[in-house]
Amino acid sequence: MRAPVTVSPDPSLSHRTLRSTVTVLGPDGQPLPQTEVTVTQHRHAFGFGNIGFDLVDLADGGPAPSAAGAPGHDAARTAELEHLALLWLDVFSTATLPFYWGTFEPVRGRPATGRLLRAAQWFVDRGVTVKGHPLLWHTVTAPWLLELSTSEIEQVQRERIRREVTDFAGLIDTWDAINEAVIMPVFDKEDNGITRLCREKGRIETVRLAFEEARAANPDATLLLNDFDLSTAYECLLEGVLEAGVQVDVLGLQSHMHQGYWGEEKTLAILERFSRYGLPLHLTESTLLSGELMPPEIEDLNDHQVDHWPSTPAGEERQAQEIERHYRTLLSHPSVESITYWGITDDGAWLGAPAGLVRQDGTPKPAYEVLRRLIKDEWWFSPTPLRTDDAGRVTVSGWRGDYEVSARGEFVPLVLDGEPQQVQLP
Amino acid sequence: MRAPVTVSPDPSLSHRTLRSTVTVLGPDGQPLPQTEVTVTQHRHAFGFGNIGFDLVDLADGGPAPSAAGAPGHDAARTAELEHLALLWLDVFSTATLPFYWGTFEPVRGRPATGRLLRAAQWFVDRGVTVKGHPLLWHTVTAPWLLELSTSEIEQVQRERIRREVTDFAGLIDTWDAINEAVIMPVFDKEDNGITRLCREKGRIETVRLAFEEARAANPDATLLLNDFDLSTAYECLLEGVLEAGVQVDVLGLQSHMHQGYWGEEKTLAILERFSRYGLPLHLTESTLLSGELMPPEIEDLNDHQVDHWPSTPAGEERQAQEIERHYRTLLSHPSVESITYWGITDDGAWLGAPAGLVRQDGTPKPAYEVLRRLIKDEWWFSPTPLRTDDAGRVTVSGWRGDYEVSARGEFVPLVLDGEPQQVQLP
Numbered sequence: 001m002r003a004p005v006t007v008s009p010d011p012s013l014s015h016r017t018l019r020s021t022v023t024v025l026g027p028d029g030q031p032l033p034q035t036e037v038t039v040t041q042h043r044h045a046f047g048f049g050n051i052g053f054d055l056v057d058l059a060d061g062g063p064a065p066s067a068a069g070a071p072g073h074d075a076a077r078t079a080e081l082e083h084l085a086l087l088w089l090d091v092f093s094t095a096t097l098p099f100y101w102g103t104f105e106p107v108r109g110r111p112a113t114g115r116l117l118r119a120a121q122w123f124v125d126r127g128v129t130v131k132g133h134p135l136l137w138h139t140v141t142a143p144w145l146l147e148l149s150t151s152e153i154e155q156v157q158r159e160r161i162r163r164e165v166t167d168f169a170g171l172i173d174t175w176d177a178i179n180e181a182v183i184m185p186v187f188d189k190e191d192n193g194i195t196r197l198c199r200e201k202g203r204i205e206t207v208r209l210a211f212e213e214a215r216a217a218n219p220d221a222t223l224l225l226n227d228f229d230l231s232t233a234y235e236c237l238l239e240g241v242l243e244a245g246v247q248v249d250v251l252g253l254q255s256h257m258h259q260g261y262w263g264e265e266k267t268l269a270i271l272e273r274f275s276r277y278g279l280p281l282h283l284t285e286s287t288l289l290s291g292e293l294m295p296p297e298i299e300d301l302n303d304h305q306v307d308h309w310p311s312t313p314a315g316e317e318r319q320a321q322e323i324e325r326h327y328r329t330l331l332s333h334p335s336v337e338s339i340t341y342w343g344i345t346d347d348g349a350w351l352g353a354p355a356g357l358v359r360q361d362g363t364p365k366p367a368y369e370v371l372r373r374l375i376k377d378e379w380w381f382s383p384t385p386l387r388t389d390d391a392g393r394v395t396v397s398g399w400r401g402d403y404e405v406s407a408r409g410e411f412v413p414l415v416l417d418g419e420p421q422q423v424q425l426p
Numbered sequence: 427m428r429a430p431v432t433v434s435p436d437p438s439l440s441h442r443t444l445r446s447t448v449t450v451l452g453p454d455g456q457p458l459p460q461t462e463v464t465v466t467q468h469r470h471a472f473g474f475g476n477i478g479f480d481l482v483d484l485a486d487g488g489p490a491p492s493a494a495g496a497p498g499h500d501a502a503r504t505a506e507l508e509h510l511a512l513l514w515l516d517v518f519s520t521a522t523l524p525f526y527w528g529t530f531e532p533v534r535g536r537p538a539t540g541r542l543l544r545a546a547q548w549f550v551d552r553g554v555t556v557k558g559h560p561l562l563w564h565t566v567t568a569p570w571l572l573e574l575s576t577s578e579i580e581q582v583q584r585e586r587i588r589r590e591v592t593d594f595a596g597l598i599d600t601w602d603a604i605n606e607a608v609i610m611p612v613f614d615k616e617d618n619g620i621t622r623l624c625r626e627k628g629r630i631e632t633v634r635l636a637f638e639e640a641r642a643a644n645p646d647a648t649l650l651l652n653d654f655d656l657s658t659a660y661e662c663l664l665e666g667v668l669e670a671g672v673q674v675d676v677l678g679l680q681s682h683m684h685q686g687y688w689g690e691e692k693t694l695a696i697l698e699r700f701s702r703y704g705l706p707l708h709l710t711e712s713t714l715l716s717g718e719l720m721p722p723e724i725e726d727l728n729d730h731q732v733d734h735w736p737s738t739p740a741g742e743e744r745q746a747q748e749i750e751r752h753y754r755t756l757l758s759h760p761s762v763e764s765i766t767y768w769g770i771t772d773d774g775a776w777l778g779a780p781a782g783l784v785r786q787d788g789t790p791k792p793a794y795e796v797l798r799r800l801i802k803d804e805w806w807f808s809p810t811p812l813r814t815d816d817a818g819r820v821t822v823s824g825w826r827g828d829y830e831v832s833a834r835g836e837f838v839p840l841v842l843d844g845e846p847q848q849v850q851l852p
Contacts, residue, residue: 019726235659240630
C-alpha cells in the first residue's frame with residue numbers, strides 16, 4: 001500500500017477556489033493593457049452529477065408511443081421531459097447513464113448500443129460529462145448468463161466490457177468498472193451468472209478482470225471501483241485489490257440514505273477512512289428522501305416495497321436542509337472530486353421513493369432550489385467585468401473550473417486550475 | 427484464489443471416524459495370530475482445546491505469595507489450581523497460552539520467556555499441544571511502543587516475533603500469527619503502536635510481516651490468521667492476503683457468544699462462507715455464558731462492565747445445552763479441525779462473565795460434564811479387548827487420533843489416520 005494520506009476537511013472550501021493572474025493577449029500575441037474583459041464561469045472542476053436515466057427517451061428521439069397509441073400522450077410526455085431536461089441541465093454537468101447488462105442486452109447479441117450512443121451524444125452536446133454504470137455487476141445482469149458455464153460467463157463478460165468501452169470511447173470515458181464486489185460472491189437473493197463467476201474466481205480476480213478489460217479498450221478511461229458497503233469490508237477489499245496491482249483510478253462510495261441522513265460526523269469519518277488510500281473519492285450515488293424514511297431494520301433496501309410513498313411538505317424541508325449539509329460536508333473534504341445525486345424526479349424513482357429533486361408533477365422541490373443556489377450561485381463565479389492592468393493582466397478569484405474570457409466581442413476559453421494563464425483573442 | 431471448495435456438514439460425524447485394519451507383529455516382525463490385544467485411545471486428532479492461562483502460575487511453581495503473605499493462602503491456592511488442572515486435563519488436549527506483548531514484556535527487554543517456557547513445558551509433559559496467542563495484536567500490546575517511530579515499531583515487532591517463535595519452537599509450533607487485522611488500522615479505542623504500524627503499512631503488509639517472521643523462525647509452524655470479525659470484511663481481507671501470496675495455514679474464527687448462542691443455522695452459514703477457501707478452520711475462542719447475556723446493543727464486548735455477573739442454575743442448564751449443540755454443529759463440518767473453549771473457570775474470566783466450565787468455587791458446571799461426556803465418552807474409543815485373526819490382524823473402528831495397542835504386557839503406539847497400520851511389539 002502506498003503511504004497513507006491524511007487530508008483535513010476545510011469548511012471554508014478554500015481548496016476549491018483559486019486566485020489566478022490571467023494575461024490577455026491580442027491577436028498579435030501582445031498583452032492588451034487597460035482593456036475591458038468579462039470573465040464567465042462555464043462549469044465546475046468538481047463533478048456535480050445526477051443520473052441521466054430519465055432523459056434517455058428524450059435523447060433517443062422522444063418517448064416510445066404508449067400502449068394506448070394516443071398520439072397526444074407522446075407530445076405531452078415529450079414536453080414533460082423537455083422541461084425536466086431544462087431543470088437537469090441548469091444544475092448538473094455530469095450524467096450517469098445506465099449500462100445494466102440485463103436491460104442493455106436482454107437478448108444476447110442485441111445490445112442497446114445505438115440508443116445509448118444517442119443518449120450519451122445528447123448530453124455531450126450540452127456540455128455534460130457522461131459516466132457509464134456499471135460494466136460488471138451481479139444485479140440486473142443478463143439473465144441468459146445462467147445458461148452458460150462459468151468459463152463462458154467470464155468470456156462474454158470480458159467481451160461485453162471491451163465492446164461497451166470501445167463503442168463509447170470519446171463520449172464516455174468514465175466507468176464504474178465493477179459494482180458492489182464486496183457482496184458479489186455471497187449475494188444470495190437471486191441466482192445469477194456473475195455471482196457464480198465471482199465465487200469461483202474470487203473478488204480480487206473479478207475486479208482485476210473488469211479493470212483489465214476496460215483499461216485495454218480505453219487506456220485513457222477513468223475507472224472506478226464502486227460499492228455501497230462502506231464498512232471495513234470495503235477497505236479490506238480495496239487493500240487486496242491495490243496489493244494485487246490493479247490500477248483503481250477513483251474510489252466510488254454510494255450513499256443511498258433512504259434510512260436517514262448520515263450527519264456530518266459519520267460522513268467525515270467515512271471520508272477519513274477512505275481518503276487514506278490517496279485515491280480521489282466520488283460519491284457516486286447519493287439519495288435523501290423528501291418523505292417518510294425507510295425503517296432502520298431493513299438491510300437490503302430492495303426489500304422495502306410500498307404501494308405509495310409520497311413526498312411531503314415536511315419531508316421536502318428536511319431533504320432541502322440535509323442536502324445542503326451533505327454537499328457542504330462532502331465539498332469540505334479535499335479528496336472528494338464528485339457527487340452524483342441519484343435521481344432528478346420522483347417519477348419512476350428507484351423503489352418508488354420520494355428521492356428526486358423534482359416532484360412527480362414536474363415542479364422543483366426545495367432541495368432542487370438549494371442545490372441550484374449552491375452550485376450556480378454561492379459556489380459560482382458570476383460574469384464579472386474586469387479591466388486589464390498596464391501589462392494586460394486581470395486577477396480572477398474563482399472556483400476551479402472552466403471559464404470564458406470575452407473582450408472586443410471575442411470569446412476565448414480559460415481553465416482555472418492553478419497554472420499561470422494566458423489567453424489570446426482571435 | 428484457488429478454486430472454491432464446497433464441503434457439506436455431516437451430523438453423523440462419519441468423517442471423524444475410521445475403520446482400520448491393524449496387523450500386530452511380534453518382536454521378530456512376524457504377525458501374531460490369535461492373540462489378545464487391547465486398543466486404547468489416547469487423544470483425538472481433532473483439537474479439543476481450552477485456554478491454559480489459569481494454570482501458568484501452577485506450572486511456574488505455584489502462585490506468587492499473596493500481599494498479606496499468609497503462607498496458608500498459597501497452599502490453598504495451589505490446591506485449588508491442582509484441582510482445576512485435573513479437570514482441565516481430563517477433557518482437553520490443546521492449550522492456548524498468553525503471549526500478549528503488553529503482559530509478556532511490559533518493560534522493554536524483560537520478556538517473561540522463562541515463565542512461559544515452564545508453562546508450555548508443563549502442558550507438553552502432560553500430552554497437551556500448546557498454541558501461542560498472539561504474535562501481533564493492537565490490544566494489550568507493549569505500551570512502550572508509543573515512544574518509538576513507526577519504522578522502529580516495525581523493527582521491534584519483527585524481532586519480537588522471531589524471538590518468541592524461536593525460543594518456543596518444539597514446545598509451541600502453532601501460533602496466532604496476527605489477531606484481528608480487520609479492525610487493526612481503524613481501531614480507535616486506545617492509541618497504540620500497532621494500529622499506527624498497520625495504518626501506515628496497510629493490513630495485508632502487516633499480515634505479511636507477521637507470517638514472514640514467524641515462518642522464517644520456524645518453517646514447520648502452523649500459523650493462523652485469527653479474527654472476531656466474521657463479516658464479509660474478513661473474507662475480503664483473506665482474499666487479499668492469499669492474493670498477495672501469504673501462506674496462511676489455518677483460518678482462525680473467534681466465537682465469543684456473550685450476547686447469545688448463534689444457533690445451528692448461523693454457525694453453519696459462517697462455516698460455509700469461510701470453508702470455501704480450502705483452509706482448515708479453527709474455532710479459536712468460543713464462549714457461552716451460564717448467566718445473564720450481554721445486551722445486544724453492545725458492539726465492543728469490552729464496553730460491558732458490570733460489578734457482579736453470577737452464574738445461575740438456569741444459565742448453567744442453557745450453557746450445557748448450547749455447548750452440546752455448538753460442538754455437534756462444529757464437528758459436523760469437515761473443515762473444522764479444532765475448537766478452543768475460552769475459559770476453564772469463572773474465577774478471573776474475561777469481563778467477569780460466567781463463561782467458564784467450572785464455577786468460582788471449583789465445582790464443574792453441567793457444561794463441563796457435557797463436554798467431558800462428548801469428548802471422552804460418546805466420541806471416544808474406550809479400551810477394548812480384541813483378538814487377532816490368523817493373519818495377526820484386528821479391525822479398529824474408532825475416532826481419528828492417537829491410540830495404544832497393548833499385548834503380552836507391552837505397549838505400542840498406533841495412529842488412526844487412514845493409513846494401513848502395522849504395529850510391532852518390542
